[in-house]
Amino acid sequence: MRALTVRPGTAGTAQLEDRPDPAPSDGQLLVEGLAIGVCGTDREIIAGDYGTAPPGRDRLVLGHESLGRVRHAPPGSDFHDGDLVVGVVRRPDPVPCGACAHGAFDMCRNGRYTERGIKELDGYAAQLWTVEPDYAVRLDPRLAEVGVLMEPTTVVAKAWEQADTIGARSWYDPQRVLVTGAGPIGLLAALLGIQRGLDVHVLDRVATGPKVDAVAALGATYHHGPVDEVAGKLQPDVVIEATGAGSVVFDAIANTAPYGITCLTGVSTPGRRLSIDAGAQNREIVLENDVVVGSVNANLGHYRAAAEALGRADVDWLRRLITRRVPLEQFTEALTAHPDDIKVVLTLS
Known part of the structure; x- marks a missing residue:
């Protein structure tokens, strides 16, 4: 599979890599990546201003505004093959602090949280990715073209x-x-x-x-x-x-x-x-x-509220917000802002 990676802290290191297809561990979903949204955080990471690679590695897979389709859902996961899903960005800290212990990991008190595509966890800018069912959210199938707007x-x-x-x-x-x-x-x-x-x-x-x-x-x-x-x-x-x-x-x-x-x-x-x-x-x-x-980030309750809001929205109006779709192979084009940009999306499949 192809993935967009960067060496955090070093500008000009973003590149496409060929990586082995991920093998989901017990209970994980295997997801075909469809698209990721590009935002200011991604540009800061690529500029070397921000971001942390997973422990023991020097490169990070980018992408936190995800959209994918389940390729394999394990039995008992409440997901099915073909479901449209997004992956949650943040994970609670391992202590955990009081907020994380109560599911409010968006309000982490000690800063030891991790984040997909940002801080110590690989992101979703890959043609295949895995995610724990507890950190995946199903979307209405009619949002297939616009579900990448879920994280914002x-x-x-x-x-x-x-x-x-x-x-x-x-x-x-x-x-x-x-x-x-x-x-x-x-x-x-x-x-x-x-x-x-x-x-x-x-x-x-x-x-x-x-x-x-x-x-x-x-x-x-x-x-x-x-x-x-x-x-x-x-x-x-x-x-x-x-x-x-x-x-x-x-x-x-x-x-x-x-x-x-x-x-x-x-x-x-x-x-x-x-x-x-x-x-x-x-x-x-x-x-x-x-x-x-x-206010920053979001917990699982906010993801569910967002999924409901998008499900009630006019899909044609949501399409207006995605002003450019750029193939993964041309990712550098997505990083250059255009005057009329609202949301720029990298297509992965």
């Missing part, structure tokens, strides 16, 4: 869960949400907002193109003006922040409705300085009972 959907399923959990501290009846950033995370966050029956607004820098069209097709409202002006007029009850841009983050936080909730999902680039009035920001957060929360 888990991220926003968790973000919405966090917002709802915080909102439940008091009377909570959100009406309007602002999503900042119209990449895959932002658009999928908007999808879940629409499914909740909310008045959804999406803000990004571009004025035309597939992002604008996708927002309109979803039934949400698109904006491309300054964040403080847009958010100031909207006064959103919830902000899902998906850019990681410092000025966007702080302008969004400063312009929510009273006891507004801002959930940060975008990871900022360090080293960029920004002047803010910290006293005024603190005063507003305190006096309006606002909440700012960070």
Whole structure:
């Protein structure tokens, strides 16, 4: 089989390798890899900025946004040959910490978790892979073309869960949400907002193109003006922040409705300085009972919620989010961003 691998910590080492077909150990599923999504984390690993190879090895198989079809399911696994599946990214730490012991490995307290395609476990960018049934999630067969969107959907399923959990501290009846950033995370966050029956607004820098069209097709409202002006007029009850841009983050936080909730999902680039009035920001957060929360990764509950959300979505709309499909052999093309990209996918089979 062919697999896309990299030497973590060393830029320019991504390459295709011929590897022996994996032999599933007792109880594992053998899965034919169909596609993987390419995201910023993958690009950082390839650039040598991030990632850890499995113990005793110097190369890591990439890919955490998976999609595959079961080639062999062992008896008693609750899976069947031909099932469409994704593999969960994170695994709990071996101690385990209190969070991991309770199934919340996305909230690991000691950092000893592992992650497929990122940290100490080979990923899914291979024509065949194996996975434990407890860390595989079945998808509706009609999602065969778009199921690779599952992992980013888990991220926003968790973000919405966090917002709802915080909102439940008091009377909570959100009406309007602002999503900042119209990449895959932002658009999928908007999808879940629409499914909740909310008045959804999406803000990004571009004025035309597939992002604008996708927002309109979803039934949400698109904006491309300054964040403080847009958010100031909207006064959103919830902000899902998906850019990681410092000025966007702080302008969004400063312009929510009273006891507004801002959930940060975008990871900022360090080293960029920004002047803010910290006293005024603190005063507003305190006096309006606002909440700012960070959210990353997902546990099994979020995967199941994401699978349900995708199953309810319009597949034609989901297809809009995949703007390029690149064969595995041409993986370098997938790593170069194009202006109209939303989600770039590597096809494996």
